[in-house]
Amino acid sequence: xxxxxxxxxxxxxxxxxFWPLSRKKRAKQLLALDGKQTMIQQTVKRLLPLASxxxxxxxxxxxxxxxxxxxxxxxxxxxxxxxxxxxxxxxAIGLAAFILQRTDPDAVLGLFPSDHVIADxxxxxxxxxxxxxxxxxxxxxxxxxxxxxRAETGYGYIEVGPPSTGNSRxxxxxTEKPNAERAGEFISAGNFFWNSGMFxxxxxxxxxxxxxxxxxTAAVLxxxxxxxxxxxxxxTLRRLYPKCENISVDYGILEPRSAKGEQASNIFCxxxxxxxxxxxxxxxxxxxxTSRHAGKDGxxxxxxxxxxxxxxxxxxxxxxxxxxxxxVRDIVVVETDDALLVTTRENSQDVGKIVKHLxxxxxxxxx
Amino acid sequence: xxxxxxxxxxxxxxxxxFWPLSRKKRAKQLLALDGKQTMIQQTVKRLLPLASxxxxxxxxxxxxxxxxxxxxxxxxxxxxxxxxxxxxxxxAIGLAAFILQRTDPDAVLGLFPSDHVIADxxxxxxxxxxxxxxxxxxxxxxxxxxxxxRAETGYGYIEVGPPSTGNSRxxxxxTEKPNAERAGEFISAGNFFWNSGMFxxxxxxxxxxxxxxxxxTAAVLxxxxxxxxxxxxxxTLRRLYPKCENISVDYGILEPRSAKGEQASNIFCxxxxxxxxxxxxxxxxxxxxTSRHAGKDGxxxxxxxxxxxxxxxxxxxxxxxxxxxxxVRDIVVVETDDALLVTTRENSQDVGKIVKHLxxxxxxxxx
Numbered sequence: 035x036x037x038x039x040x041x042x043x044x045x046x047x048x049x050x051x052f053w054p055l056s057r058k059k060r061a062k063q064l065l066a067l068d069g070k071q072t073m074i075q076q077t078v079k080r081l082l083p084l085a086s087x088x089x090x091x092x093x094x095x096x097x098x099x100x101x102x103x104x105x106x107x108x109x110x111x112x113x114x115x116x117x118x119x120x121x122x123x124x125x126a127i128g129l130a131a132f133i134l135q136r137t138d139p140d141a142v143l144g145l146f147p148s149d150h151v152i153a154d155x156x157x158x159x160x161x162x163x164x165x166x167x168x169x170x171x172x173x174x175x176x177x178x179x180x181x182x183x184r185a186e187t188g189y190g191y192i193e194v195g196p197p198s199t200g201n202s203r204x205x206x207x208x209t210e211k212p213n214a215e216r217a218g219e220f221i222s223a224g225n226f227f228w229n230s231g232m233f234x235x236x237x238x239x240x241x242x243x244x245x246x247x248x249x250x251t252a253a254v255l256x257x258x259x260x261x262x263x264x265x266x267x268x269x270t271l272r273r274l275y276p277k278c279e280n281i282s283v284d285y286g287i288l289e290p291r292s293a294k295g296e297q298a299s300n301i302f303c304x305x306x307x308x309x310x311x312x313x314x315x316x317x318x319x320x321x322x323x324t325s326r327h328a329g330k331d332g333x334x335x336x337x338x339x340x341x342x343x344x345x346x347x348x349x350x351x352x353x354x355x356x357x358x359x360x361x362v363r364d365i366v367v368v369e370t371d372d373a374l375l376v377t378t379r380e381n382s383q384d385v386g387k388i389v390k391h392l393x394x395x396x397x398x399x400x401x
Numbered sequence: 402x403x404x405x406x407x408x409x410x411x412x413x414x415x416x417x418x419f420w421p422l423s424r425k426k427r428a429k430q431l432l433a434l435d436g437k438q439t440m441i442q443q444t445v446k447r448l449l450p451l452a453s454x455x456x457x458x459x460x461x462x463x464x465x466x467x468x469x470x471x472x473x474x475x476x477x478x479x480x481x482x483x484x485x486x487x488x489x490x491x492x493a494i495g496l497a498a499f500i501l502q503r504t505d506p507d508a509v510l511g512l513f514p515s516d517h518v519i520a521d522x523x524x525x526x527x528x529x530x531x532x533x534x535x536x537x538x539x540x541x542x543x544x545x546x547x548x549x550x551r552a553e554t555g556y557g558y559i560e561v562g563p564p565s566t567g568n569s570r571x572x573x574x575x576t577e578k579p580n581a582e583r584a585g586e587f588i589s590a591g592n593f594f595w596n597s598g599m600f601x602x603x604x605x606x607x608x609x610x611x612x613x614x615x616x617x618t619a620a621v622l623x624x625x626x627x628x629x630x631x632x633x634x635x636x637t638l639r640r641l642y643p644k645c646e647n648i649s650v651d652y653g654i655l656e657p658r659s660a661k662g663e664q665a666s667n668i669f670c671x672x673x674x675x676x677x678x679x680x681x682x683x684x685x686x687x688x689x690x691t692s693r694h695a696g697k698d699g700x701x702x703x704x705x706x707x708x709x710x711x712x713x714x715x716x717x718x719x720x721x722x723x724x725x726x727x728x729v730r731d732i733v734v735v736e737t738d739d740a741l742l743v744t745t746r747e748n749s750q751d752v753g754k755i756v757k758h759l760x761x762x763x764x765x766x767x768x
Contacts (some may be wrong), residue, residue, distance in 0.1 A: 356764070361744050362744060374725070
C-alpha cells in the first residue's frame with residue numbers, strides 16, 4: 035500500500051452500447067459483464083492492495099450514485115461524489131486534487147475508468163507502483179499506454195519518444211481518435227500506444243497544471259473545495275460545478291503540456307501490459323470471453339439450458355431461460371425483463387442509437 | 402346448416418415446430434398464431450354455419466383436452482374425445498362414424514385438421530356445402546385439394562382425372578410425399594392437388610370402407626362404439642383403442658379404394674380455393690402475415706414497442722417487451738417466460754429437433 039495514493043474512479047458514464055442491460059441507473063460499470071463482481075467492484079478490488087479504502091474517490095452522477103453506494107459498502111458516502119452535470123475528466127479529477135491538497139499535500143492521484151477489464155491484477159499493481167513512484171517526484175505525469183493490436187479508430191493515441199527510467203518512455207504528444215489511414219500509420223510507426231485513460235500525478239502537479247491550462251475551471255474547483263467537509267458542500271457543488279469547462283484531462287491539460295516538448299513536459303508513458311480491454315460493445319464482450327474460454331463454435335450463451343444446432347459465433351444473454359440457437363451465425367441477442375435486443379456482432383456498435391431513440395421518445399423506463 | 406353434417410376436428414397434434422410457444426399442453430392448434438382466436442376456435446367458428454354445435458366432434462389427447470374444453474365452451478365434454486394413444490386419422494374418424502351410425506344413419510362426416518388457416522370463410526363454406534351434397538349420395542368420398550403453388554415435398558398429392566359434376570373431379574390416386582423431382586413433375590402435369598387432409602363422406606360409406614380395408618380396426622371401433630353413452634365408455638376406449646392400427650385415412654382406406662379405378666372408386670376432389678395455409682413453421686407464419694400486411698421491410702414483430710434499424714425480413718415474438726432489431730436479416734426470435742428461440746427463416750424447419758432433444762433429456766417443463 036502506498037500511503038499517499040488516492041485512486042479517483044470515474045463512474046459517470048452510461049455505457050449505452052450495453053443496452054438493454056445497461057440503464058441510466060445501472061450503467062455499464064455497475065454490471066457484472068465479466069465475472070461475478072461488477073466492473074466498478076473489480077476496479078476497487080484491484081486497487082485495494084495499493085490504497086487505503088478511505089483514500090478512494092468515486093466521481094459519478096445522481097442516477098448512478100445509489101447503486102454505487104450499494105455496490106461499494108466499504109466506502110463512505112462522502113467518498114462518492116455525484117457531479118450535478120457531467121464535465122468530462124479534467125474537472126472530475128481536478129476537484130479531488132484541490133480537496134486533497136488541503137489534507138495531504140503529498141497526495142498522488144490516479145485517474146481510473148471503472149468500466150474496463152484487466153486480465154492480470156498482479157501485473158496491473160506492479161505497473162501502478164512504478165507509476166506512483168514516478169508521479170511522486172517533481173512535476174511528473176504518468177499515463178498508462180496500451181500496446182495497440184489493430185488500427186483502431188475509436189481510441190486516442192500517445193506518441194512516445196526514447197525510453198526513460200524503468201519501463202517508462204517520454205511522451206511526445208497526445209492525438210485525438212485518428213481516421214483509419216492515420217491509425218494505420220501509427221501502428222506501422224511502432225512508437226504509438228492507445229490512451230488508456232489512466233493517469234497518475236501528484237495533487238500539486240495536477241492543481242498547478244489546472245491553474246496554468248484551465249485557470250477558470252481551477253478557480254471554480256478551488257471554491258468548491260473550500261466548502262468540502264461543511265454542510266454547504268453539496269449545494270456549492272451543485273451551484274458551481276456546472277461552471278467548469280467541459281473538457282478532458284488529455285485535451286485540456288496534457289496536450290498543451292506536451293507542446294512544451296518531450297523533455298520539458300515531464301509526461302511519461304508506462305506500457306500497460308496487463309491484459310486491458312475496455313469492452314466497448316456486446317461484440318467486444320463476446321470476443322473477450324471467447325478468447326479466454328474455448329466455447330462450442332464460438333457461441334457464448336448465458337442461459338438456464340442450451341441447445342445449439344448448426345450455429346456459431348453467437349452471443350445470447352437470457353440467464354433465466356432455456357435458449358435454443360438453430361442455424362444462426364454471429365448474432366447477438368440480449369434480453370431483460372422489459373426489452374429484447376436482436377443484432378449482429380458486426381452491428382452491435384449501433385446499439386447506442388437505440389438508447390438515443392428511446393431518449394428522444396422519452397421512454398424513460400427503458401433507458 | 403346441414404342437419405346431418407358432423408364435423409370431426411382432429412386436435413391431437415403437437416406442432417413442435419412452433420416451440421417455444423407450442424407445448425404439449427398448448428399445442429399449435431390451441432395458439433392464436435393468426436388473429437385473436439386460437440386456430441381450433443377459428444376452425445369451429447367457420448364450421449358453425451354448416452353444423453349444429455352439438456354435432457361437433459373433437460378428437461384429441463389427454464394433454465390437450467383440458468385446454469380444448471376451456472377454449473370451446475359451447476361443446477359438451479362428451480364431444481371432446483381424448484385418444485389414449487395417437488392412432489392417426491383412420492381410427493379417429495372411424496370411431497366417430499361407428500358411434501354416429503347408431504344415432505343418425507344419414508350422418509355425413511367431415512374430417513378437419515384444426516391447425517390450418519383459411520383466408521375466405523364464405524368460400525370455404527360454399528365448397529363444403531357442395532362437398533356435403535356429393536358425400537350424401539351413394540358411396541361417394543370427397544377430398545378437398547389445394548391448388549399447388551410450388552413443388553412442395555412436405556405434402557401428399559392427389560392426381561385427378563376428368564371433371565365430374567359441379568367443380569368436382571374424379572380422383573385417380575393418392576400419392577405419398579414425393580421427392581423434389583416427382584413434385585416438379587406433378588406441378589408440370591397440372592392435374593395434381595395437394596392433399597388438404599379434409600375429407601367428407603357419409604357414416605355408412607366410411608364404416609363400410611373401414612370394414613373392407615381395415616377390418617381389424619373396424620371391429621375394435623365397433624366394440625368401443627357399443628359402449629358410447631355408458632359409464633364404461635372411457636375405460637373401454639382406454640383399453641381397446643390402442644389395438645387400432647396406426648394408419649391414416651389416405652393410406653389405409655383411400656389409396657386401396659382408388660386402386661379400383663377412378664370411376665369405380667367414387668372419390669371426388671373439390672378444389673379448395675379459399676386461401677388455405679397449414680402454417681408449417683415460424684417461417685410460414687411470417688410469410689402468411691407479411692403477405693397480407695405490408696410491414697416495414699418485411700419485419701413482423703410482436704412487441705410492446707419497436708425500434709428497427711437496417712433490418713429486414715425478421716420475425717420476432719416478444720409481446721411483453723420493447724424489441725430493438727438492428728442490422729439483422731431473416732432472423733426468427735421467439736421468447737416465452739421460460740425459453741428463447743433464435744433461428745433463421747431458412748432454418749425454422751429444424752425447430753422440431755429442439756423438442757426432440759428436450760423430450761430425450763426429459764426436460765418436461767419445456768415441452
